[in-house]
Amino acid sequence: MRNVLDKNQDKADDIRQLLKQNQVVMFNFISSPGAGKTSLLELLCENLAPEYNIGIIEGDAYTDRDARRLIKYNLPIIQINTEGGCHLDSNSISGALAEFDLNKLDVVFVENVGNLICPTAFDLGENYCIALTSTTEGDDKPTKYPMLFRKADSIILNKIDLIPYTNFNINSFKADLQKLGVNIPLFEISCMQQAGINNVLDWFKVIIESK
Template sequence: MAKRIRLAQRVVAESDRLAKDLAGRFNRAGVFVANLMGSPGAGKTALLEETARRLKGELRLAAIEGDLATDRDARRIQSAGIPCRQINTGGGCHLSARQILDAIAEFDLAALDCLFIENVGNLVCPAEFDLGEHCRVVVSSTPEGDDKPIKYPVAFHHADCVVLNKIDLLAATDFSLEAYRRFVRGLRPRIPILELSCRTGEGMEAWLDWVRTQRRTAAVRV
């Protein structure tokens, strides 16, 4: 048992060391890095596709996609006009700092303004692993129900921004915006909650402004 605990401690220490290394590289390159997490189907890839289409003429963007299998999401992002690298985790339920280090070898970080990391669809494990990012974004969506913040508090607690996607479907669900906001605010009183629809484009400007502001802050760190 003591041996297993020591091994687990070593793995955590190594992961933290790699995350610090990543954070240093991102800051030296002046690239803003956001780690997106949320349930499968919340619309993480849809948000990145829309972001790519709307911001690619203004900012130099790239993405890393994490999925158990296939390169479908990376191809969607590439079709939206920005470079994207797919990571397949096999059975892994989250992205690791080691995987991000390997993936960024293909990017010239200093030539980027923003790098988006779409974590594996999962509201539990990704929250436990630092990838050296500047910000964490939790993406949720109306069909998932309004109680996700209180059922999965760790992900929301560590977030810097919450996106509520698929507001075009509000009328078709029993989702209560008032309850959702109250649950999020109960954990993080001042966090931005950006309610939008990747389908209709409603609310997208506020998200793009949030990205622009974070990017400016990251650029100052160089």
């Protein structure tokens, strides 16, 4: 396992170098299945594509369904199927990046395979990692999956529209993050109702502008 991770890390370091040379910033979206990664990407594409050149890498175990959802934005999309694998690795990202004309891109969004554990162990060479979680999964995720929340550069809590129908407690969610020593931006949003989106868009814009 150490050998695999070492090789992954070397490739990830190369990717970070490549991105820097081309002035491209790459985001890795990690969440459990169904938390809303593709829904968020739809909103990001819709709102950011007019201003920035976006490339998308869609990680999925078997299908190209998510990539198909994004085709309408007419952006370069590379599909990676892991054939059952529970995470992307830097080798597959390196291959996907080679398909893009990086000179023409400002930003690459990577949707990882839905999983809260395995993707956190594999550096993809991204510049920023986003931990996405949703209210229907429960408020105990930071404590149960601390690796993701410690690795992340921001946290997006999705499906706030469903809070009235769940026992999700935002205060205990925040208190658990505090106990972990995680002090990063937290955005509370609903992709479905497009609530809380402006702050998220601003966070991305500031990063992309300063690349």
